Amino acid sequence: MLRRRVIPCLDVSAGRVVKGVNFVNLRDCGDPVEAAVRYAAQGADEIAWLNITAGDEGWRTLLAAVERAAEQVDVPVTVGGGVSEERHVRDLLAAGADKVSINTAALRRPELVTECAERHGAQCIVVAIDARADDGPTGSWTAYESGGRRATDRDAVAWAEEAVRRGAGELLVTSMDADGTKAGYALDLLGAVVERVSVPVVASGGAAGPEHMADALEAGCAAALAASIFHDGTFTVEEVKATCRTRGIPVR
Numbered sequence: 001m002l003r004r005r006v007i008p009c010l011d012v013s014a015g016r017v018v019k020g021v022n023f024v025n026l027r028d029c030g031d032p033v034e035a036a037v038r039y040a041a042q043g044a045d046e047i048a049w050l051n052i053t054a055g056d057e058g059w060r061t062l063l064a065a066v067e068r069a070a071e072q073v074d075v076p077v078t079v080g081g082g083v084s085e086e087r088h089v090r091d092l093l094a095a096g097a098d099k100v101s102i103n104t105a106a107l108r109r110p111e112l113v114t115e116c117a118e119r120h121g122a123q124c125i126v127v128a129i130d131a132r133a134d135d136g137p138t139g140s141w142t143a144y145e146s147g148g149r150r151a152t153d154r155d156a157v158a159w160a161e162e163a164v165r166r167g168a169g170e171l172l173v174t175s176m177d178a179d180g181t182k183a184g185y186a187l188d189l190l191g192a193v194v195e196r197v198s199v200p201v202v203a204s205g206g207a208a209g210p211e212h213m214a215d216a217l218e219a220g221c222a223a224a225l226a227a228s229i230f231h232d233g234t235f236t237v238e239e240v241k242a243t244c245r246t247r248g249i250p251v252r
Contacts, residue, residue: 003250005045005223006213006240007202008230010035012051012081015065017231029231033069039230040073042237045252047073048172048202048225050101050128051081052147059088063095070096080128080172089116093124101172103128104145107152107159110166117167126202127163128172131156131189141189148176157192164197171201172225178206180228185216194220209235210243217249 010017010032017029029035036047049069051062059082066079079092080101089100100120106113106127117125130148131141141156160171173193175186185206194201200222207213213224229235241251 002222003252004217004221004244005202006043006237006244006251007046007048007078007223007225008035008039008044008237009048009050009204009225009227011227012049012065015061018052029227033065033072035231036069036073036077039237040075043241043252044075044237046076046078046098046223048101049077049079049081049097051079059091063091066092066097067095078126078172080126084112086112086115086119089120089125093120099124099126099170101126101128103130104147106163107143107145107154110162113163113166113168117169122167122169125168126170126172127160127168128174129156129160129163129193130174130176131186132176133186133189139188139192141192144176156189157196160193161196164199168199170199170222171197172204173201174204175206179204181206182208182228184208184212185219185224187215187219190216190221191219210240213240214244214247214249217244218247 012032017032017035076098078099079097083102084105092100130144134140143152143154143156143159175189178186185203190203202223202225203216203221204225207226216224244251
């Protein structure tokens with residue numbers, strides 16, 4: 001059985017790690033490169049670096065920061081935020097990112113996923129999906145763009161399937177309803193996506209501790225991602241892995 005991954009997430013704005021609730025009310029949580037080094041030392045399997053206000057910041061500044069992080073950590077780094085063209089993927093990979101996450105641009109022009117996968121390989125193309133549960137009957141979710149600020153007309157699960165058909169090698173699925181709430185991941189959303197796609201799914205949004213992360217891994221996700229519990233020092237990566245081991249979940 002493939003070993004599951006534990007991934008600390010760095011939501012970066014204006015060069016600083018930030019965290020909020022339901023994508024708003026952001027608070028400062030420190031320097032992203034220092035955080036990446038700390039989490040790698042704790043045993044993180046990967047670092048996710050999501051530049052949540054990338055459209056308003058200098059691209060060269062981001063690339064320089066990613067390059068610094070890549071030089072100092074020995075685990076894979078996935079970088080996203082503001083990726084709207086194939087050249088952005090190329091630049092980030094050249095700066096030291098191992099994978100690149102695409103969200104809004106993929107929704108607006110799905111062909112971008114195919115172009116990037118064909119040029120750089122599906123293994124390094126991650127499509128991030130921010131989803132909110134629809135009103136009315138349960139079991140449907142809408143994909144959002146622009147950092148969760150705008151609803152699209154796309155069903156999130158159907159979009160997950162299309163993204164994989166177009167070449168995504170991994171999906172990063174965030175429940176906007178659960179994000180930052182520490183009430184646990186949206187296992188119904190994650191289960192629906194896992195059931196419909198053949199690539200690894202990374203769970204995001206809502207973890208309060210190791211048990212929640214283990215829940216997502218037991219539900220079929222290849223990796224569980226969290227931010228607040230690590231940034232606040234509530235739990236370490238190793239504590240999450242220890243919980244997984246006691247529940248029989250294979251981790252490194």
